[in-house]
Amino acid sequence: MGQPAVVVxxxxxxxxxxxxxxxxxxxxxxxxxxxxxRTRPHDLQGAEEFWALEDLSFEVPPGEAIGxxxxxxxxxxxxxxxxxxxxxxxxxxxxxxxxxxxxxxxAAGFHPDLTGRENIFLQGAVMGMKxxxxxxxxxxxxAFAGVADFVDTQVKRYSSGMNARLGFSxxxxxxxxxxxxxxxxxxxxxxxxQRCIERMHEFKRRGTAIVFVSHNLQAxxxxxxxxxxxxxxxxxxxxxxxxxxxxxxxxxDLGAREKSLEVRIHSAxxxxxxxxxxxxxxAGSELTLRVEYTPVRDFSHLTFGFLVYRSTDNLLVYxxxxxxxxxxxxxxxxxxxxxxxxxxMAHLTxxxxxxxxxxxxxxxxxxxxxxxxxxxxxxTEQRTWAGVANLDVRGRARSVCxxxxxxxxxxxxxx
Amino acid sequence: xxxVEWGYRSxxxxxxxxxxxxxREQRDYRELLYxxxxxxxxxxxxxxxxxxxxxxxxxxxxxILFSVVFMRVAPIDVGVPYPVxxxxxxxxxxxxxxxxxxxxxxxxxxxNLVTKxxxxxxIFPISAVIVSAVDFAVGAIVLVGMMAYYRIxxxxxxxxxxxxxxxxxxxxTGIALILAMANLFYRDVKYLFEVVITIGMFATxxxxxxxxxxxxxxxxxxxxxxxxxxxxxxxxLLRGDLPSTSFLLSAAVSTVVLFVAWLLFHRAEFQFxxxx
Numbered sequence: 001m002g003q004p005a006v007v008v009x010x011x012x013x014x015x016x017x018x019x020x021x022x023x024x025x026x027x028x029x030x031x032x033x034x035x036x037x038r039t040r041p042h043d044l045q046g047a048e049e050f051w052a053l054e055d056l057s058f059e060v061p062p063g064e065a066i067g068x069x070x071x072x073x074x075x076x077x078x079x080x081x082x083x084x085x086x087x088x089x090x091x092x093x094x095x096x097x098x099x100x101x102x103x104x105x106x107a108a109g110f111h112p113d114l115t116g117r118e119n120i121f122l123q124g125a126v127m128g129m130k131x132x133x134x135x136x137x138x139x140x141x142x143a144f145a146g147v148a149d150f151v152d153t154q155v156k157r158y159s160s161g162m163n164a165r166l167g168f169s170x171x172x173x174x175x176x177x178x179x180x181x182x183x184x185x186x187x188x189x190x191x192x193x194q195r196c197i198e199r200m201h202e203f204k205r206r207g208t209a210i211v212f213v214s215h216n217l218q219a220x221x222x223x224x225x226x227x228x229x230x231x232x233x234x235x236x237x238x239x240x241x242x243x244x245x246x247x248x249x250x251x252x253d254l255g256a257r258e259k260s261l262e263v264r265i266h267s268a269x270x271x272x273x274x275x276x277x278x279x280x281x282x283a284g285s286e287l288t289l290r291v292e293y294t295p296v297r298d299f300s301h302l303t304f305g306f307l308v309y310r311s312t313d314n315l316l317v318y319x320x321x322x323x324x325x326x327x328x329x330x331x332x333x334x335x336x337x338x339x340x341x342x343x344x345m346a347h348l349t350x351x352x353x354x355x356x357x358x359x360x361x362x363x364x365x366x367x368x369x370x371x372x373x374x375x376x377x378x379x380t381e382q383r384t385w386a387g388v389a390n391l392d393v394r395g396r397a398r399s400v401c402x403x404x405x406x407x408x409x410x411x412x413x414x415x
Numbered sequence: 416x417x418x419v420e421w422g423y424r425s426x427x428x429x430x431x432x433x434x435x436x437x438x439r440e441q442r443d444y445r446e447l448l449y450x451x452x453x454x455x456x457x458x459x460x461x462x463x464x465x466x467x468x469x470x471x472x473x474x475x476x477x478x479i480l481f482s483v484v485f486m487r488v489a490p491i492d493v494g495v496p497y498p499v500x501x502x503x504x505x506x507x508x509x510x511x512x513x514x515x516x517x518x519x520x521x522x523x524x525x526x527n528l529v530t531k532x533x534x535x536x537x538i539f540p541i542s543a544v545i546v547s548a549v550d551f552a553v554g555a556i557v558l559v560g561m562m563a564y565y566r567i568x569x570x571x572x573x574x575x576x577x578x579x580x581x582x583x584x585x586x587x588t589g590i591a592l593i594l595a596m597a598n599l600f601y602r603d604v605k606y607l608f609e610v611v612i613t614i615g616m617f618a619t620x621x622x623x624x625x626x627x628x629x630x631x632x633x634x635x636x637x638x639x640x641x642x643x644x645x646x647x648x649x650x651x652l653l654r655g656d657l658p659s660t661s662f663l664l665s666a667a668v669s670t671v672v673l674f675v676a677w678l679l680f681h682r683a684e685f686q687f688x689x690x691x
Contacts, residue, residue: 015689081688085533088685105531113458125450126532128443 003097005178005209006060006083011092013053013078052078054233056092062177065200065210067220067240069247070230076182076213079230080104083180083211098177101127106167112156116147116166119155123170137173144195145169165192172199179203181212197223217244217312248311248352249376263302263359263369264294266337270355270375281346283381283390289342291357293369297334300324303360304340306374310388311352317388320344323362347390348379430678437681440535447534451542455517456549470550471557474505481622491623495653496565502558503652504621507645510551511587512612517543518591519608522599523691529599530688537680540591544584562652570655579647579658582666586640589672592680599691620645640665 053075060066068076081087082094084102109126110119120141124134134141142148145166147158155163181200200223204210214220220227220240227243229235235250236243271288272278278287289306305321320342324330332338354376359369381390424432441448460466482498485491493500521539522529529536562569598604619625619641628636636642643665647658 086530086688102532105527108527108531111454111458113461114454118454118457122450122454125444125447126528126534128447128534130446131449 003061004059005062005097006058006066006211007093007095008056008058008079008083009093009095011053011056011079011082011089011094012051013075013082013087014049014090015052015078017048017050051232053082053089056230056234058228058234058237060178060209060211062209063204063207064226065204065212065224067224067227068211068213068230069215069217069220069227069244070235074231076230080180080182080211080213083178096178099128099175100178100180101171101174101176103168103171103179103181106171107163108167110155110163110167113154115154116142116151116158119166120170123167127171127174129174141166141169141173144172146192161189168196172196175206176203176208179208179210181210181214183214183216217248220244221312244312245352245378248354261368261370262296262361263299263332264296265357265359265369265371265374266292266294268292268355268357268371268374270377278377280378280380283346283348283350283379283383284392285346287344287346287377289344289355289357289375290339291342291371291374292337292339293332293359294337295332295334298332299361299368300331301362302329302332302368303362305358305360306342307356307358309354309356311354311376315388317348317353318344321360346377346379347392349384349387349390350379350381351388352376352378433678433681437535437537437677441537444534444538448538448542448545451538452545455542455546459546467550467553470553474502474509474554475557477505478502485623491627493624495567495649499558499561499565499567499653500649501622502561503649504645506551506554506558507583507648508616508619508621508641509554510547511583511641512616513550514544514547514587514591515594515608515612517546519594519598519605522595522687523602526691529691535681536684536687537592537677540595541588543595544588544591547587548584558652567653568655569652572651572655572657575651575658576648578666579644579651579662582647582662582669583644585673586644586665586669589669589674589676592673592676596680596683599687615639615641637661640668644669 056075056079058066068079070076078087080102082089083096084100084104085094107123109123111122114122117138120138121131121134125131142151145162145168147162147166150158150162155166158166179200197219200210200212204223210223212220212224221244224240226238227240228237229243229247229250236246268289268291270278271290272281273286275288281287291304291306293304302324303321304324304327305319307316307320308318309315310317322340322342324332327340329338354373356372357370357374358367360366361368379390383393384390463469465472478498478501481501485501486497491497518540521543522536525539528534594604594608598608616622618636619639624646625636625639625642626633643659643662647662647665650656650658
């Protein structure tokens with residue numbers, strides 16, 4: 001593999017909370033205080049500072065992509081800004097070898113009063129491209145962005161989608177050695193997003209090292225060779241599906257929310273065929289979701305149900321609803337807990353899923369009980385690469401001759 | 416290869432590293448400087464009916480106004496026809512003043528680029544100075560016409576003109592860098608600047624020789640490095656003289672100001688994104 005293209009070594013970054021002195025009016029009193037010694041030196045700074053990043057280290061060899069995932073405020077954007085040298089680390093060092101392309105603010109250099117063509121040259125220069133290079137790639141950039149008819153129109157007349165597409169297109173023609181990407185895949189329509197993904201795979205094949213930040217865990221899983229789970233410090237660094245799994249399950253621990261309404265949902269447990277707590281389940285196996293409800297007052301006409309989501313992209317996989325009548329509890333009494341076992345088959349492909357439980361009052365169509373996430377589980381299977389429903393496909397091969405003979409035999413048998 | 420290293424370096428080593436980095440960045444991003452300057456010039460041309468006509472219009476109007484004042488109301492003798500004296504002064508002063516006026520908000524007006532993309536931010540104030548230099552060149556066409564009209568002979572001292580230009584360019588750039596940076600941290604700077612630049616014109620030999628001020632005021636005004644620069648334009652263009660010795664001092668001051676300002680700017684640059 002040779003020398004890594006990106007080396008981040010023991011990087012720490014400190015930020016200050018609150019507002020800074022923006023006018024002299026604010027500065028002068030604080031200076032006066034300092035000079036007069038009325039405050040201890042740390043009063044102005046110490047308490048307000050916090051570490052946005054602690055001891056971050058990773059490397060990316062050429063042709064490899066690393067995905068950085070984590071909750072909001074985990075330091076993902078800070079990491080990108082450190083990589084693109086907009087911020088300097090408080091401690092530690094970042095080394096980037098070769099030309100660095102950043103798909104962060106792809107249209108940052110655009111001036112609304114200039115035409116698309118003029119902006120291509122301007123933005124290209126902002127990204128470090130030479131005029132001759134831009135001129136050579138001009139047609140390609142315009143075609144990729146799909147703005148050929150508007151290239152001599154002022155950018156202020158562009159739609160936001162056109163703006164973003166043009167910006168991305170310029171960046172995509174940079175030929176960088178290191179590419180830093182921040183959630184830009186959300187721009188443009190499906191077809192354009194598809195072209196972007198293809199372009200990134202192409203970059204990888206050409207030996208570009210990619211650092212990719214995204215909340216779209218499916219995209220991270222498909223593009224990246226490794227993933228880094230960041231929450232201020234490195235939580236885990238490794239194979240994408242393992243890191244994503246760790247991230248998803250840790251988020252569930254943090255975020256269990258019960259909207260305490262009129263039906264309390266205390267506990268929900270996911271059990272396998274042997275009544276053991278299920279976390280890793282085989283595709284197609286039978287699962288039981290055991291949920292306990294306590295109504296605050298008497299109710300009839302309730303519906304109990306749950307939703308199954310794929311955690312990596314919040315895809316709703318199934319919405320189950322069973323009425324009280326179906327379950328044999330047409331009436332529930334205040335303070336008397338009810339336990340319901342929902343049994344279902346995990347006809348799912350490999351991935352990470354979570355379950356949200358709810359109770360609904362039919363006459364008013366209102367949700368009166370809610371628990372999210374009620375359970376988290378992963379499905380293991382080795383057959384599929386993508387998709388969500390396990391169709392349990394089997395196959396059989398034979399010669400066409402045999403197939404015809406079989407049909408003739410079947411026809412003979414029926415006559 | 417680009418690296419961010421943090422370790423102990425001696426002050427001298429650090430200075431040498433910084434200077435090398437400053438120069439390398441300007442070389443690597445010279446295309447961007449060109450594009451930024453082009454952008455600002457194009458915008459000027461696009462958004463106004465008169466375009467570069469404004470570069471001529473303002474000094475011409477001012478010349479007419481002050482010619483009335485200093486030829487009719489309170490006549491002064493400046494050794495050359497007053498209108499050409501005033502126009503030369505106004506042209507050179509406008510180059511300086513508009514360089515600074517564009518620079519002071521150049522970083523804060525481009526927040527998006529300052530906080531989101533890495534490149535040497537010196538490009539903003541420097542391109543503002545270059546744009547003003549283009550205005551200066553356009554305005555100079557009128558000066559040539561005036562010199563022909565007043566039959567002012569062109570002598571060999573005109574060969575020193577580039578030297579005078581370079582000194583003013585360096586001084587303007589130095590101050591521009593400081594103002595752009597200061598306004599990023601404290602927005603008062605922009606308002607303060609307007610006051611100072613207005614007073615500055617009357618404290619410099621733009622419309623009259625400041626040597627006419629006597630006493631303490633006169634002595635204080637001797638320290639203004641812009642006066643020898645503007646006088647040098649008049650010396651080499653109108654009088655066929657060499658620039659005064661105080662111009663050499665201004666040249667030295669300009670060099671130091673530019674160097675120190677650029678170094679300060681470069682060292683503060685990494686804080687821009689966090690403070691804008």
